[in-house]
Amino acid sequence: MRRRRPATAIGTKTMITVDAPIESAVVRRLTILPRGGSARIALAASIIIAGLAVIALCAPLLAPHDPTQGDLSNALAGSSAQHLLGTDQNGRDILSRLIYGGRTALLGPLGVTLLATAIGLPLGLLAGHVGSVVDSVVSRVWDVLLAFPTTVLGILLVAAIGPGYTGAIIAMAIAYVPLMGRMVRGATIVERQKPYVDACRVQGFSTARILFRHVLPAITPLVVAQATLNFGYSLLDLAGLAYLGLGVQPPTADWGQMLNTGQGGLVLGASSEMASAAIAILVAVVSVNLLGDALVNRAEASR
């Protein structure tokens, strides 16, 4: 999608520029996968994500130990039959914490993405389609939010709400609303200029009907693609907040948190906690990014 729009829009996260087809309307896409033939990679990525989700869901069945109970006398033990990945500083089984950690690591981004989409999508539709005052107000608010670096905004909001899992989710959701909203607004504006919207108007369809029965299905592939990418980015952000101690609080198991505690164990020679958490995060994010990139390809191809 090429736009004849300058990078002069108020606000700093301008994704719509003159002849910048690579950025299109979707924010921060990977542009790694070739235009075609990415279906197999997308499938592999989906399988990995689904696998991680299943493991997290079946945590009680799969984890050999209680992730929050530890035997201090056995702290920082190496790999053994009892503890495949060893134990952490509190004697808790790392493998179990890793498995349970998937729950917070995956649920959090899901919450952020769903919330951000739930707020950003309708607002974006309205702002893009109706324009005028609604657009001005909404866009100005988003511009303000986008004037902050995303994670810094998250940290600020967490400071206001108070550190904690739900607090972090709400904070990041607020920070992500403009990302989704801006994209939806842009896509809606493009759709609004297409003849079928005029045709609907002429037939006397209500705005709600046009938006939900016609425009929304047209932009859904883009929305899904962007949501997938947002899932990946918020996964990193939330784990980062947990690492900083502002997100998930101990003793709940979480990958970001395990990175933090695992780092402490490094000097003492125990690296499995940190390494496993890092690998888990990387695998999850890379898979989500690949899937998101493939979805973006497909969404753009269908336009």
Add this chain to the structure above:
Amino acid sequence: MFLFVGRRLAVAVIQLFVTSLVIFGVLYNAPGSPIDLLSGGNRLSVEAKEALRQRFHLDEPFLQQYGRWLSGTIRGDFGQSIAANDSVTAVVGPRIPPTLQLAAYAFLLVAIVGVTAGILAAVHRGRIADTMVSAAVLVGSAMSPYVSGTLLLATLSVGMGWFPLFGSGVAGLDRIHHLTLPAVALSIPLIALIARTCRASLSEVLNREFIEVLRSRGFTERRIVGVHALKGALVPVLTVSGLAFGFLISGTVFAENVFGVGGLGSLLIQSVQSKDYAVVQAIVLILVAAFIVLNLAVDVLCVAVDPRLRSAPKP
């Protein structure tokens, strides 16, 4: 052109004001009343509490408090740090140089490595260099600085002992030595971003018809790619730089915490945890102001490079 810069400058100033209002307002009613913190949990008489409230102007209406704070910041007075029992300026001030140095170091790495990788991948599209860059970009994009930082720490610092574990070191070479790992950790996801944008953008330009026409005029590949193609590829890369600066700023917060660098980022997290809101507000304001200024510079550069952007209508 000047009209554009003027307008953009005005926008930036407005942004600064509005964000400062948000920063002040968000923490206005934050949990952990300053009074409780100041009193250290001791029971105070009503008069003592009232005296404290008056001393810290906590009894004034919101906008007045905001105005007081704002005028203070313009004069360089950000209030009092409750945790350090010192002025915020004294606490925050010394933290700025390490953060600046870290950011500058990382920026240099990103500019050199990222752009080079992107150019290589675009010029050798479809061959080994391109595949390698793409794979690196894929993994690098997932490496938020706390992930890359801890991994680097584990391998190069604890493992190999090549780099110090934490701290920002004393000035000069020692500082560079200390800041290298954090800067590398910080730059990895940014290099991925710049490289992939540069590659995509340059590839797209190289496919354009005017490149073929330039070849037909007998120009060398070096001139075509170096002068014409790169300039054409610049605008999307510049646009993405705006985004990248955001990641750079957020990233320094992570990198500083991983490596214990005594900069703004580590102080920020400390202050959030100790509910020292005056410091939080000051640091966030500084970071956001830097972001706004950097984006202003990027937008102006964009318009300077591409003349078509100067006369285009507003969206």
Add this chain to the structure above:
Amino acid sequence: MSNPLLQITDLKVSAASAGRRVDIVRGVNLEVERGQALALIGESGSGKSMTARCITKLLPRGFVIDGKVIFDGADVLAMQAPALRELRARRVALITQDPRAGIDPLQTCGDALVEVIRTNLGLSRREATDKAAGLLREVGILDTDRVMSCYPHQLSGGMLQRILIAGAIATGPDLLIADEPTTALDVTTQAEIIELFKKLMASKGLAVIFISHDLDLAASLCSRVAVMYAGRLVEVSDTPTLFAAPRHPYTAGLLAARPKLHSRQLRLEAIPGRPPITAEMAPGCAFAPRCGFATARCHQGLPPLTTPGRAADITNEVACWRCDELDVVEGLATQGRGRG
């Protein structure tokens, strides 16, 4: 008529696409004399642009060229990069279809011209600027100061095409390849550009290869016409003969398909069918499936490009098995009457 400026012998171009080989140019023989204008006519996909690009070996990666291209005695296909650059800079110039796409949008037109002049002719900045202004006047642009300070997006398509032509003739080439130079322009501007070509040919002895799908336009400029179909030449002839007495059914079909200005017409005489995709080409003449005169022999063997029997056509060539026995113009008219 020996020592032509350009001699293309048995040119073949193929590409590997999705594992299969795709033949784009399937054996083309062409000659261009100094100062001569040759029209290269064909539909999209006929291989005409590819053929022209081969003259300076300007093909993208992944294309395989076979055959011989001799320019003023030099073997182009055997040339290495420095010699090729010299060829492109001084001897052969290219103009493409869309002037807006063919110019660097981030440079002023003046800077673009000066760059070409300085890089290829080594003049100083002031000399180059003067020469650029002179070139612009030659191509019919009078307000040189303003135009040179403008960016491409501020100028019209016709103006841009003139500027591109100015850049192309800056180094005084012997051959100008114009690949559909007027397709993106309106009709009035088209005529102006053709006039410009005529003037340049007269004043500089420029040879031109004019690629187009528009027969009439090409005829107004060129003395010889070569018609391409599906990667091969089907007819090469001097312009008057081609229009008066075409020998190949495809050529006749193209001529008949033009809307007539002077008589009533109930429907356009389109050639039935569509050009073949390389993958689905059967043995034999590529035009046979669409040809109203095709016989069994036409479907079996590829007709060579040869001089037909009649004495008047010594320098003309046709690739048709039945060229000596057919009167295609009459035959098409009969078929048309039968259909209409």
